[in-house]
Amino acid sequence: MVEGLYKKREDGRKFTDVRPMKAKVGIVPSADGSASFETGKTKAIAVVRGPRTLHPQHMQNAQTGILRVSYGMMPFSVEDRIRPGPNRRAEEIGKVTEWALSSVVDLSGFPNTVVDVFVQIPQADAGTRVAGINAAALALAHAGIPMKEMVSAIGVGKIDKTLVVDLDKYEDSLYHDGEGSTDIPIVLTSRTKEIALLQLDGKISVDEFKEVIELGKVACDDILKVQMDALKNAGDSTNG
Amino acid sequence: MGKFIMPNLQREKIESYLNDGKRLDGRKADEYRELVVEDGVSKNSASAIRVKFGKTEVLAGVHLALATPYPDSPDSGTFMTSAELHPMASQQFDIGRPGINSIELARVIDRGIRESGFIDMKKLCIRKGEKVYQVFVDLFAINDDGNLLDVAGLAALIALGRARMPIYNEEEDKIDGYSETERIPLEKDVLSFSMTLHKIGNAIVADVSKDEEAVSKLRLTVAMGDNDGKPRITAMQKGLAGTISTEDMETILKLAESKWKSMFPKVKEYVFG
Numbered sequence: 001m002v003e004g005l006y007k008k009r010e011d012g013r014k015f016t017d018v019r020p021m022k023a024k025v026g027i028v029p030s031a032d033g034s035a036s037f038e039t040g041k042t043k044a045i046a047v048v049r050g051p052r053t054l055h056p057q058h059m060q061n062a063q064t065g066i067l068r069v070s071y072g073m074m075p076f077s078v079e080d081r082i083r084p085g086p087n088r089r090a091e092e093i094g095k096v097t098e099w100a101l102s103s104v105v106d107l108s109g110f111p112n113t114v115v116d117v118f119v120q121i122p123q124a125d126a127g128t129r130v131a132g133i134n135a136a137a138l139a140l141a142h143a144g145i146p147m148k149e150m151v152s153a154i155g156v157g158k159i160d161k162t163l164v165v166d167l168d169k170y171e172d173s174l175y176h177d178g179e180g181s182t183d184i185p186i187v188l189t190s191r192t193k194e195i196a197l198l199q200l201d202g203k204i205s206v207d208e209f210k211e212v213i214e215l216g217k218v219a220c221d222d223i224l225k226v227q228m229d230a231l232k233n234a235g236d237s238t239n240g
Numbered sequence: 241m242g243k244f245i246m247p248n249l250q251r252e253k254i255e256s257y258l259n260d261g262k263r264l265d266g267r268k269a270d271e272y273r274e275l276v277v278e279d280g281v282s283k284n285s286a287s288a289i290r291v292k293f294g295k296t297e298v299l300a301g302v303h304l305a306l307a308t309p310y311p312d313s314p315d316s317g318t319f320m321t322s323a324e325l326h327p328m329a330s331q332q333f334d335i336g337r338p339g340i341n342s343i344e345l346a347r348v349i350d351r352g353i354r355e356s357g358f359i360d361m362k363k364l365c366i367r368k369g370e371k372v373y374q375v376f377v378d379l380f381a382i383n384d385d386g387n388l389l390d391v392a393g394l395a396a397l398i399a400l401g402r403a404r405m406p407i408y409n410e411e412e413d414k415i416d417g418y419s420e421t422e423r424i425p426l427e428k429d430v431l432s433f434s435m436t437l438h439k440i441g442n443a444i445v446a447d448v449s450k451d452e453e454a455v456s457k458l459r460l461t462v463a464m465g466d467n468d469g470k471p472r473i474t475a476m477q478k479g480l481a482g483t484i485s486t487e488d489m490e491t492i493l494k495l496a497e498s499k500w501k502s503m504f505p506k507v508k509e510y511v512f513g
Contacts, residue, residue: 028383029295030330030450041283045382047328070335075322075378076285076301079417084324084378085337118328118335120380122299123282 004161005178010170011040018154018166018219023134023230025142033143035230037135040168041125046135048143051113059114065107068114069098071132073121093129094119100133100153100187100197106146115145126172127155130185133197138227142234150190152220152227153197156212158182158204163211165219179203186216190224193217251455255441265449270495272447272503277398277510286403286418291395293447295385297329300377300395302403304424306415307374309365317364317372321350322379323392329381330450344479346379348434349393352463352475353377356432359400360425366408373406375424386449389461393434394507400426401511426512432465432474433507435499437492439482444491446499458482462496464504471500 009015019040028034033048054060071094075081097119107115117139119132130153137151157167160178164171167183175181182202189196195213204212254264261269273294281299282288288301307318323346327333338346353359364373377399379392404418438445438456445452463475478484484492 028297028328030383030385031328043282045328049327049331052331070327074282074299074301074380075376076282076288076299076303079284079415081285081303081305081376081378084322084380116327118326120326120328122288123284 006159006162021226025234033139035135035138042131043123044131044135046139047118048139050115051110054114060112065110065113067102069117070094071119077121077124103196126169152223153187154219155185188220258443270446287399297382298391298395299380300399302399303376304373304406309372314369315365316361318374321377325381330384356430363425386453432463434463436461464500
């Protein structure tokens with residue numbers, strides 16, 4: 001382990017531990033697919049509607065259906081109220097989520113249609129985009145949308161010189177000592193372990209970055225187990 | 241919002257059932273679905289709760305922020321309700337700017353709370369003419385199976401009833417989280433809640449499902465509060481293009497009164513409990 005200022009996590013986790021996770025599918029009865037995914041105090045829900053005919057017509061693709069993702073934080077999800085409706089951050093996260101999920105879904109059997117995925121965050125404690133992607137992947141699977149692989153998402157970060165898995169809000173935004181905090185959201189596919197999403201802001205060496213990916217793989221395996229259990233428990237009313 | 245297309249067969253079935261005093265889901269015409277209230281939706285706001293009538297589900301959260309008072313009421317806090325009928329909740333809701341249905345819903349709920357004086361706005365003044373608390377109620381529809389207006393209205397009241405008072409840091413002029421014990425100042429005596437009744441076929445129906453809502457000829461929302469143990473009307477809103485006959489109005493008021501009597505104690509318990 002590298003010598004650094006950040007030696008111990010406030011919540012007692014090991015640096016490689018994901019926060020306690022909870023996942024459930026079938027949370028919105030009127031939807032084609034739905035799921036919730038929680039890690040620690042961060043909660044995400046996702047709803048899938050479709051495949052359904054895409055309007056306006058000129059956006060339709062005769063070769064394949066398309067995936068359309070929106071992401072939003074609910075006004076009461078954070079301490080400073082968020083104005084309802086789209087904003088730049090939400091639009092971008094929706095788009096990168098859409099790219100990540102589009103790399104595994106196969107909508108070629110549904111030309112001219114759209115599959116809508118709505119991701120919402122009722123309570124935030126950092127890592128909302130990855131929680132949202134975990135929920136969205138579950139909701140797509142729950143809806144029976146053809147997927148080449150499952151995806152799992154995790155934020156790996158660097159706090160001062162220490163590599164840390166699944167940052168909470170304190171670690172992500174409030175820690176400024178030494179080299180500060182770098183958060184790296186990663187989405188990995190379940191079988192081939194390829195990267196479906198990657199973002200990074202901060203400072204990190206190439207070797208550290210490679211280690212980040214390895215930590216991400218281990219964490220994503222844990223997350224995948226939780227996702228698969230949720231799918232197996234679909235329809236079980238005692239679940240969750 | 242697109243229109244919910246209802247096949248004629250379904251319409252006839254709903255109407256003919258109701259003519260015999262029955263509904264497709266087995267309820268009586270005046271029967272409400274079970275009310276479920278859950279806490280703990282978000283710890284980051286003054287309160288955030290989940291309310292369900294059957295499968296219709298709404299989240300409501302309350303935030304308090306620092307604001308400048310309006311010039312015409314320099315010693316009063318301010319208040320705002322917003323509602324998202326998110327496309328998550330229904331095939332019929334579009335993404336983007338709020339449609340007329342979310343605007344109407346938010347405005348009806350906002351007026352009901354504002355005009356009744358439910359929130360003691362004077363007590364939300366920090367420095368007259370300079371600084372007051374602004375109260376936000378944010379409603380978010382998760383699943384629409386009819387009667388969102390009543391569910392969202394109750395959710396707003398319950399979220400306000402459970403909202404914690406912010407801790408004001410005068411030195412830095414900001415809010416440092418919320419009090420664990422103190423709740424926001426409310427006029428408990430003026431609590432009123434709304435019941436939306438629909439005319440379907442020849443029947444007056446309470447707490448409509450999505451399918452019933454789609455074949456409704458008209459709706460009337462009646463809000464009632466407590467006047468020495470008796471219901472008193474505090475707000476009304478007629479929706480849809482149909483007209484209300486004198487006879488129907490009699491039925492609606494009678495039904496609203498009897499529903500109010502059976503539901504008010506429970507609602508009060510949920511709001512202040």
